[in-house]
Amino acid sequence: MESFQGESRPHARLSRISSHIQPHHKFAEEKADVDMQQCRAKGAAPGLKVAVLGAAGGIGQPLSLLLKINPLVATLNLYDVVNTPGVTADLSHTNTSTVVRGFGKEHLDAALEGVDLVIIPAGVPRKPGMTRDDLFNINAGIVRTLCEGIARSCPKAVVNIISNPVNSTVPIAAEVFKKAGIYDPKRLLGVTTLDVVRANTFVAEVIGVDPREVSVPVVGGHAGITILPILSQVNPPFTFTKEETEYLTNRIQNGGTEVVEAKAGAGSATLSMAYAAAKFADANLRALRGETGVVECSFVASEVTELPYFASKVRLGRSGIEEIFPLGPLNDFERKGLEKLKGELRSSIEKGVNFIKGK
Numbered sequence: 001m002e003s004f005q006g007e008s009r010p011h012a013r014l015s016r017i018s019s020h021i022q023p024h025h026k027f028a029e030e031k032a033d034v035d036m037q038q039c040r041a042k043g044a045a046p047g048l049k050v051a052v053l054g055a056a057g058g059i060g061q062p063l064s065l066l067l068k069i070n071p072l073v074a075t076l077n078l079y080d081v082v083n084t085p086g087v088t089a090d091l092s093h094t095n096t097s098t099v100v101r102g103f104g105k106e107h108l109d110a111a112l113e114g115v116d117l118v119i120i121p122a123g124v125p126r127k128p129g130m131t132r133d134d135l136f137n138i139n140a141g142i143v144r145t146l147c148e149g150i151a152r153s154c155p156k157a158v159v160n161i162i163s164n165p166v167n168s169t170v171p172i173a174a175e176v177f178k179k180a181g182i183y184d185p186k187r188l189l190g191v192t193t194l195d196v197v198r199a200n201t202f203v204a205e206v207i208g209v210d211p212r213e214v215s216v217p218v219v220g221g222h223a224g225i226t227i228l229p230i231l232s233q234v235n236p237p238f239t240f241t242k243e244e245t246e247y248l249t250n251r252i253q254n255g256g257t258e259v260v261e262a263k264a265g266a267g268s269a270t271l272s273m274a275y276a277a278a279k280f281a282d283a284n285l286r287a288l289r290g291e292t293g294v295v296e297c298s299f300v301a302s303e304v305t306e307l308p309y310f311a312s313k314v315r316l317g318r319s320g321i322e323e324i325f326p327l328g329p330l331n332d333f334e335r336k337g338l339e340k341l342k343g344e345l346r347s348s349i350e351k352g353v354n355f356i357k358g359k
């Protein structure tokens with residue numbers, strides 16, 4: 001069993017080095033509580049504290065790297081049940097001002113203390129032939145345990161859930177927070193950004209523009225037909241043929257499976273997911289810092305449809321979600337897709353809720 005809590009931080013003064021030359025895993029537990037401000041590198045913003053739970057995984061590692069180079073992140077806490085010392089030591093050598101601290105299995109509460117944004121990519125990924133729901137039995141318990149830690153240590157944090165099946169893990173997180181009496185629907189967001197990233201990429205290929213200039217809302221949930229791209233609302237505006245619409249919808253809905261099959265047993269999307277999660281985290285952080293007009297798609301507690309959770313465009317602010325936008329005008333194809341997804345999405349949501357309510 002791994003028990004690790006260490007930190008790596010920039011040294012503002014040479015005289016401090018002596019206290020940092022011990023191997024990371026030898027750091028005493030209380031050392032992690034040293035005042036961060038006094039050790040922050042010159043020029044570093046007194047910024048936000050972010051925790052990644054599952055930081056040593058396929059998503060966790062590149063996501064942590066992208067957060068380490070985000071100037072809005074002052075402190076980055078890396079938590080995993082294995083391999084955090086190595087990932088922490090490695091990442092700490094990148095010369096950005098973000099302070100990196102590593103936490104092993106027994107130190108969940110310390111990893112979460114005072115954190116503003118928690119990102120959860122912990123859990124098992126799919127292998128070919130599996131659905132995301134096949135991950136429920138393992139990942140539901142992992143998400144529950146981690147959310148219980150959040151309730152104890154940083155009940156006001158904004159929480160981004162990546163662990164699959166997102167259609168169930170977000171309701172699981174909500175029920176854990178309700179049980180603990182700290183639930184705030186504005187602060188709980190399922191990460192569906194990869195669906196938007198894929199939609200923008202695939203659409204850009206069809207219409208022949210830079211993918212960074214394309215914006216497609218993707219609504220519903222994050223599994224198969226519950227992923228519903230609203231191609232009629234693409235920006236820049238474009239009219240797709242029936243064939244293009246079917247091809248793009250199918251490719252976006254099955255983007256995850258495309259990667260799972262290409263990786264042939266070695267896991268699911270990690271690099272594109274880390275990119276998407278870092279993009280979504282950056283939006284959350286900018287909003288927490290007071291930037292206005294930050295809009296992203298996310299799977300959240302919602303009244304946009306009759307379902308209790310639904311992904312759609314949300315406006316982020318200083319306290320999490322400030323506004324959930326209605327779906328806007330849909331064409332026939334999209335209206336049918338919306339009706340078709342509701343049954344599956346409802347049962348995935350109920351499965352998550354019942355996992356905590358014990359039904």
Ligand SMILES: NC(=O)C1=CN([C@@H]2O[C@H](COP(=O)(O)OP(=O)(O)OC[C@H]3O[C@@H](n4cnc5c(N)ncnc54)[C@H](O)[C@@H]3O)[C@@H](O)[C@H]2O)C=CC1
Nearest residue numbers: 054056057058059080081121122123124125162163164273
């Ligand atoms: N929302 C989305 O769009 C996407 C979600 N995913 C999901 O993200 C999850 C992680 O995927 P990968 O990083 O590829 O898997 P991975 O197996 O490479 O990494 C998972 C990490 O979680 C850690 N872990 C396991 N139990 C833990 C616990 N109790 N506390 C903390 N850490 C724990 C493992 O030690 C491992 O380092 C999977 O459930 C996958 O399906 C993947 C891609 C896209």
Ligand SMILES: O=C([O-])CC(=O)C(=O)O
Nearest residue numbers: 126194255256257268269
């Ligand atoms: O497909 C998977 O299992 C991982 C995932 O959620 C995605 O890539 O969208």
